[in-house]
Amino acid sequence: MALFGLFRRKPHERAGYELYGAAVAAARQPYFFTQLAVPDTLDGRFDLVGLHVALLIRRLHRDTDPRGAALAQAVFDAMFADMDTNLREMGVSDMSIAKRVKRMWEAFHGRAQAYEAPLEAADRDALAVALARNVWRGAVEAGSPAALRLADIVMTMDAALAAQPVATLLRGQVHFPEVAA
Template sequence: MFKSRPSKKASEALYAQAVAQARHPAFYLELGAPDRIDSRFELYTLHVMLLILRLRDEGPVGADAAQDLFDTYASALDNTLRELGVGDVSVGKKMRKLGEALYGRMLAYEKAVRADDADALAQALTRNIVEAEAPTPGMHALADYAFRTRQALAEQPFDGVMSAPAWPEPILASA
């Protein structure tokens, strides 16, 4: 009766792998993402969104897994707010703002990825991660990484993605 759903355990493991990849030092040291909580949020969101897109490609089973992953991410954000000392009274308001930001980011990133528009993705990543007007070489490289990741995830079987997605290396294009 009190056992966790297998899909919840799978989504928690998948989320942990997305977070681990988003913490790859190259994003911060080579691509220029500031090592701040808001930049980490953007990188987590990008990785979770890429996984969600891949899972949805599997039809109803994948759509359910994608929803579980999204729910796990939202729950992790709630837990993070609480760990940062946000009180119960304020968590709801802050979660609503964070949820709106999450949804907006995912829509912007997904739209650019689905349109195969690297410039639009680099612009959105620049605005959200480095808070600049013009995309930096690092944000162009991050957009390229996102497209390489989308392709790499598409080439992996569903079960492989669910258990251990293989991520490409985040590198500068000139490297």
């Protein structure tokens, strides 16, 4: 009987992977790279994926349903399992993967914290500062049209995610708004 327990999925694992996949797809919208000039590099892609995942996790943690926090953990786990897999596929040695994943986790956590207060306060300018510092690594000014436009997009996404019922998210379904000029 105990042997079968080894093969059981964790609660919300499938939904976590599906939500993570939707966040990745939303982060890959060409608009971010073409119109906002987010660097189309590993770092730029990581920052956009992290931004979308942070918004999703924020939504799930804010829900009164206790399953929201468990689903948030499943999304987080899916993200870092994917990061581990991608590093391996890129040929990173087994010896350094743990260190790199830890640095990625720290970067993700720091960015999520940097976005939290401006989102909570609905402070577009403070959010633009955090986005300019993290997404463009300081290569654009916080008051630039790109940083301000991304702040607007992020605030719209945050509101759209907040409006989605937890029951839908628990089924692994989420809708990130399309972005356009």
